[in-house]
Amino acid sequence: MTTYLITGATGTLGHLATQALRALEPTAHIAVLARPGADVDRLRESGAAVRRGDYDDPPSLRAACAGIERALLVSSPVLDPTVRARQHLAFLDAAAAAGVAHLTYTSALGAEHDPGHHRTEQALAQGSTSHTILRNGLYTEPFVERAWQEALTTGVVRSATQGHALRTASVRDLGLAAAHTLAAPLPGATLELNGPGWTYDDLTDAITTRLGRPVRHESVDDAELGPFGPVHALFRAGLLAQSPAELTRLIGQAPRTAGEVLAVVAG
Ligand SMILES: NC(=O)c1ccc[n+]([C@@H]2O[C@H](COP(=O)([O-])OP(=O)(O)OC[C@H]3O[C@@H](n4cnc5c(N)ncnc54)[C@H](OP(=O)(O)O)[C@@H]3O)[C@@H](O)[C@H]2O)c1
Missing domain, CATH: 3.90.25.10 (UDP-galactose 4-epimerase, domain 1)
Incomplete structure (x- = not known):
């Protein structure tokens, strides 16, 4: 039984990825991350198990990753690249410590010019966790x-x-793409999705x-x-x-x- 964790599930992309993964894998195997205090009624209605965690609270992330085999890290909406990278790296560390076998990260087109995404992509490349990077186009x-x-x-x-x-790219298609890389991981791939x-x-x-x-x-x-x-x-x-070629292939x-x-x- 493969177990999944999706972050950002109270937001647009994470929610759509969760919905798409439910069409591919049993809902009982899917957990979602929500911040303490976030309204999770909609998530619970979807049947996914809710784990509480905050990118700014590393111990909460380690607890949330326990027993998870594949995780989707939806990038933080924080604009300050230093804070954003720190948050992402906290999740990568937590996933590695918990033995997560594969991680998908939602980056962005032009990530090489975006310090927050760039630093996260570098950390993934230097780490030992199998991963897929999705460089998402603008919604x-x-x-x-x-x-x-x-x-x-x-x-x-x-x-x-x-x-x-x-x-x-439609955020619905990007959610579907993320779900596909959880259900059938593409280790080492960096895909430009447009x-x-x-x-x-x-x-x-x-x-x-x-x-x-x-x-x-x-x-x-x-x-x-x-x-x-x-x-x-x-x-x-x-x-x-x-071009839309990589998104077309993936979905x-x-x-x-x-x-x-x-x-x-x-x-
Ligand atoms: N490609 C594009 O056009 C585009 C546009 C906008 C954003 N983005 C990027 O793509 C990401 C996903 O987009 P989206 O539209 O789904 O964004 P969104 O609707 O704003 O969702 C962001 C998600 O991140 C969660 N989050 C924020 N801070 C957190 C923290 N400290 N710890 C744990 N979770 C936290 C939010 O939880 P809460 O509900 O608790 O706040 C929410 O679930 C964004 O975060 C941003 O990096 C891309």
């Missing part, structure tokens, strides 16, 4: 959700990509069709997009443009398009 959902809300409230979708394509390309013109057309009324796409400066501005600049510079199906994500977002 499609926040882009589509924002465009949908803008269209509903103003009839205008704004972007600063200047017609350049974006390549993003979805199909799309443009704001395509998305605006799809929103127009769905709403049944005209929606306009307007090009604006980065500064007008708040936190999305710097991200649009990355796509304008042709970065994060990895055994074509990754969701922005249009398919829109269908979910728009309900």
